[in-house]
Amino acid sequence: MNKLTWLALVSLAPAIGADAPVIIQNATILTVTNGTVRGSILLQNGKIAAIGERVTAPEGATVIDGAGKYVMPGIIDCHSHIMADAINEGAVSVSSMVAMTDVLNPEDIAIYRALAGGVTTANILHGSANPIGGKTLVMKLRWGRNAEEMKFAGAMPGIKFALGENPKRRGNAPGGGGAPPNPANLRYPATRMGVEDVIREAFTQAKAYQASWEDYRAKTTRGELAIPPARDLKLEPLVEVLEGKRLVHAHCYRQDEILMLLHAADEFGFKIRTLQHALEAYKVAKEIADRGTGVSTFADWWDYKMEAEDAIPYNAAILTRKGVVVSINSDDPELIRHLDKEAAKAVRYGGLSETEALSLITINPAKQLLIDKQVGSLEVGKDADVLLYDGHPLSNFSKVLKVWIDGREYFDRDQDLAGRPQKQSEKKDLVDKAAAEQRPARQTP
Amino acid sequence: MRRTVCRLALLAMAVNGMRAQAPGRYLLRDARIVRVSGPVLERGSVVIRNGLIEAVGANLTPPPGAWVIDCNGLTVYPGLIDALSTWGLPSQSGAGGRNGASPAAGPEDRPLTVSWVKAADQIAPSERAIQTARDGGYTTAVVFPRGNIFSGQGAVINMAGERAGQMVVADSVGQFLTLRTSGGRGYPASLLGSIAYVRQIYLDAEHYKTAKAIYEKHQEGLPRPAYDRALEGVLDSSLVLLPAETAIEIERMTALASELKLKAVLYGGHEAWRETELLQQSHTPVLVSLKYPERARDADPALDEPVRVLRLRENAPAAPGALAKAGVPFAFYSDGVNNPRDLMRAVKKAIDAGLAPADAIRALTLTPAEIYGIGKRIGSIDPGKIANLVVTDGDLFNPETKIKYTFVDGNKFEPLPEEPPARPGRGPSR
Known part of the structure; x- marks a missing residue:
């Protein structure tokens, strides 16, 4: 990016902290990491500035009466495909050259709907069409901003x-159910053995590629003449994985394939950061916990395909008890709107505490994405990504009233409802105008 | 019999689209001259000789042997330029890259790439579109091969000529890119893959250049870089045309262009009014399509469309005016609309939505010439420039205006009379 464009983008981005401070008083504050506080929380300069029974409101602060209301950290979805104009590059079995950052659509309405459900951060993943998919990234749902401004600054990139x-x-088209064949992925592999082979082959190539660069650098330092290796966008991200600079998020279901991947990763010397879905992970919890690998799963989705048959709603709870960092994800533009209720299911199934359940959608996914220093709980100094609820977030009857990201308000339920008639009339005007323009042309025989 | 021959000859002339009359010297006298490069001359003359504009001004004397054309009441404009076109290319253009080959397994197979193909080598002077364009005031089109990710190199061609080679003003002015997919025939199968492919090609081209340069100097003891025509074609194209209709696409493509250090021109541009600041600061010119987005005529009347789509349609004609205001260079292109009257109607829509008429004319003449680096040769009425002119009996954007003459390379053409519009209820319906 040239300097001017970059400067332009920076100048377009609102200075963080330009918003007036916000103080929510008399609320029940679920910090997730430091218990429950009945009192006030102050959002200032984009950060959480204070939490306590008594917090003095600074001059000019917007004061919100939180009596009877609940405050919690913004929800983090560790597995989402919203805000993207393409999901899968399925024509090849290794598509690590492609990047979700290239196809972001910051105007996807699913962003706003997710925001209305309390989600403030999402891990935007490539699809699951191939053993090694595309490069992924973490976004904050700063609705109304452009793609660049929505990126989670400092979050480590990933790969699917x-x-x-x-x-x-x-x-076959992903989704199964007899969907028409998808000619885009008529390619190897056709078995689980083949999937393993593709991964091993790719990392073997990546190591050779890594070595070719080391060889070239060695030659040039010795003063020998050499032509540099050609940059390979497919292998570069895999080298980053080997060097620990890119997180692996692996879609999986069965315990055998989970073990396969963990063993292959051990052998090649890299880490699996998260197992995604991993509905049979409870069977191999120890092996997963031993490697510090996280699991991002569904609350109770079950039996929607062969490999999901052995799913149990106790998965999250069992893994938590075995010391695995667990999150509940959406993988879906509808489910992303009620992740709070999904987390609540872990209280019913497996008996997690309320705080543990909330952790599944806040601090745990933050840990999995290595962004827990910035987000995931209500702590002084962390990003002011904050939700205001009209009741306990784990209750089916509670609604998100307001959402702040970096201390700036991005969703307000009352405003949304009040603004609907105006939006409908704007739409009607546009439709009527377009119809009027088209009418004369229609008269031609 | 003789009369029949005569008629046949006339018919042949008509079919050929008014063969050029005696080439050479003309004096267009007492015309209103819209120079574009400078202020309008309310009453002046233009001298044409040897295919070039020799002089512009008041009180010019005709060169010996010149045809003097009384242009009293007429207006002379520079010939119009279609900034991104297929006029003059064979209607059935079939450079399909890997058509017939096995599906591409990755970027190394160079899918959907014919970057080495030159439009200048494909011109069909007998294409009907050439005459239609010329009769409508277009003297020049910037034509590109289409249909692939790296579709090939464009040429600036004049809309008249006996032989293809004579029509070419510039033979390689840029590379036309799309972000299409293989349609189920291997890589790339998605927008993700197409963009990644473009990125890999430019990295490969950079490496190819470096490797060739090193090998050139040290031919002994180094492995020989493999010849790659796809990369040769890319390296031959200093200007790159990237697709960008919506604001998101404009952001995406300007980011890609600056990352790969490409000298880019965006085409589409219907939502460019939202991105004028970015375009201005990144010095990215825009080719604005004169085919505005509209609801499909056979669309389901009950179809509920999102406000975003409705707004895009509503505001598309305002894009040119916004670009002009922001000082972003832009030019118009036909985008499949081949009737010049329809094109002028579309430009008029942009004028009604806030574009100054002078800026509209510039976007049809000098600006496209400048974007493609030939502003010294065409696009305005100045001495020394190629004599591409259009002479009208009124304002170009007035639907009543008729085109009297078109000059292409100094050759005079008179448009055929337009077919009378079909009366309602009669004749074939569309």
């Missing part, structure tokens, strides 16, 4: 892997 039925489903 996929095991099991989807990557081996040769020629």
